[in-house]
Amino acid sequence: xxxxxxxxxxxxxLFWQKGYQATSMRDIQQALDLRPGSLYSRFQGxxxxxxxxxxxxxxxxxxxxxxxxxxxDGFEATGDMFRQxxxxxxxxxxxxxxxxxxxxxxxSKLEDRAAQALEHAMAKMLQGFIGLxxxxxxxxxxSGEVAPAQVGQWLQIQFVGLRNAAYFANDDEQVMxxxxxxxxDLQSEWPAS
Amino acid sequence: xxxxxxxxxxxxxLFWQKGYQATSMRDIQQALDLRPGSLYSRFQGxxxxxxxxxxxxxxxxxxxxxxxxxxxDGFEATGDMFRQxxxxxxxxxxxxxxxxxxxxxxxSKLEDRAAQALEHAMAKMLQGFIGLxxxxxxxxxxSGEVAPAQVGQWLQIQFVGLRNAAYFANDDEQVMxxxxxxxxDLQSEWPAS
DNA sequence: CCCTTACTTGAACATTTGTTCAAATAGTTT
DNA sequence: AAACTATTTGAACAAATGTTCAAGTAAGGG
Numbered sequence: 001x002x003x004x005x006x007x008x009x010x011x012x013x014l015f016w017q018k019g020y021q022a023t024s025m026r027d028i029q030q031a032l033d034l035r036p037g038s039l040y041s042r043f044q045g046x047x048x049x050x051x052x053x054x055x056x057x058x059x060x061x062x063x064x065x066x067x068x069x070x071x072x073d074g075f076e077a078t079g080d081m082f083r084q085x086x087x088x089x090x091x092x093x094x095x096x097x098x099x100x101x102x103x104x105x106x107x108s109k110l111e112d113r114a115a116q117a118l119e120h121a122m123a124k125m126l127q128g129f130i131g132l133x134x135x136x137x138x139x140x141x142x143s144g145e146v147a148p149a150q151v152g153q154w155l156q157i158q159f160v161g162l163r164n165a166a167y168f169a170n171d172d173e174q175v176m177x178x179x180x181x182x183x184x185d186l187q188s189e190w191p192a193s
Numbered sequence: 194x195x196x197x198x199x200x201x202x203x204x205x206x207l208f209w210q211k212g213y214q215a216t217s218m219r220d221i222q223q224a225l226d227l228r229p230g231s232l233y234s235r236f237q238g239x240x241x242x243x244x245x246x247x248x249x250x251x252x253x254x255x256x257x258x259x260x261x262x263x264x265x266d267g268f269e270a271t272g273d274m275f276r277q278x279x280x281x282x283x284x285x286x287x288x289x290x291x292x293x294x295x296x297x298x299x300x301s302k303l304e305d306r307a308a309q310a311l312e313h314a315m316a317k318m319l320q321g322f323i324g325l326x327x328x329x330x331x332x333x334x335x336s337g338e339v340a341p342a343q344v345g346q347w348l349q350i351q352f353v354g355l356r357n358a359a360y361f362a363n364d365d366e367q368v369m370x371x372x373x374x375x376x377x378d379l380q381s382e383w384p385a386s
Numbered sequence: 387c388c389c390t391t392a393c394t395t396g397a398a399c400a401t402t403t404g405t406t407c408a409a410a411t412a413g414t415t416t
Numbered sequence: 417a418a419a420c421t422a423t424t425t426g427a428a429c430a431a432a433t434g435t436t437c438a439a440g441t442a443a444g445g446g
Contacts, residue, residue, distance in 0.1 A: 109214070109215045157358050227394090239433095
């Protein structure tokens, strides 16, 4: 009998790599050397398992965002966070993508409960970015005239866009260049809303 | 017998709405009131159909990018292009996402031929953005010291990020705000590569 | 009117998938 | 060791999906 976390970690890895639909219960069973019943004795079904995976994944992202917000050197920490999240060795290439966004692309096949968890996780992630934006303003690093919600959403836009770029990037320097640009633009002018 | 374009347009719509895997051949047959054989007499299978859809879709995006690049007023045209692509009424919400990116999230289930078409389409799209960047530099609207490839890729990053934001946005003004920010940042400082 | 060609039909097949369940096994308590 | 509970096993089911194909229908030329 596996530790619950081992099981969830492996499931997360598979869903992350291949997406929700493309990952079959048999894939998970095989990866963990489990028989169907053993899996279904711990989770009601694929939907619930995926829901748990989403929550687990979102918690990790959120923790990293909060940790970044609490850091001393705001820009440095923000840049580091982006770099840590986006620069991965080739064998972990799949982690440059976002499990939540991948899931979103297949949300039409998600059952209600998983779809709801996904929406909730996305909202949580946005809250994390808004918290980071507020922290940067607190330190007077960026203009206080813009609503933190705006800056936070902008950060998330950059995050999403960069994930796709990182997925296709050949070398790390390309990605780091755009992270530098991001830090500059954080400090550049913000339109009047 | 349907016009080939009617058929491809409807298939595009379905794939765009629901993604590759979630769209079954039966869905397409039903939407066009066709029987299996009729569909298979025009396309070898789902893979080839999707390949045609991808090429068709990429051509449209590329055409819009090239048209934008040729426009007189560079920034205005660029902003308009983003607005046209991202601001859609609720019933066309699915068009705020990118068919290519959706497909990418499920690429593990794509057959070689479709995966190759997808990769090719993505590269084409990037070329379109780079062309737009070069055109903006030609008009001396942005710094000529940065390689067009960098600016082009940056534009694509913004495009991808904004698509996701637009998909979740409640009102159009939110999206337009970030497009304004984008135009500002185009003109702000670029890091030394 | 017939013959040939092209297209359509609708049933069927093979495979994959999520899921269930009675029987067997392992683990724990008395 | 026996009795009881919890977990695992492996076969099986039902539904969905991509695809095929022989038979039927329509179209057009001679």
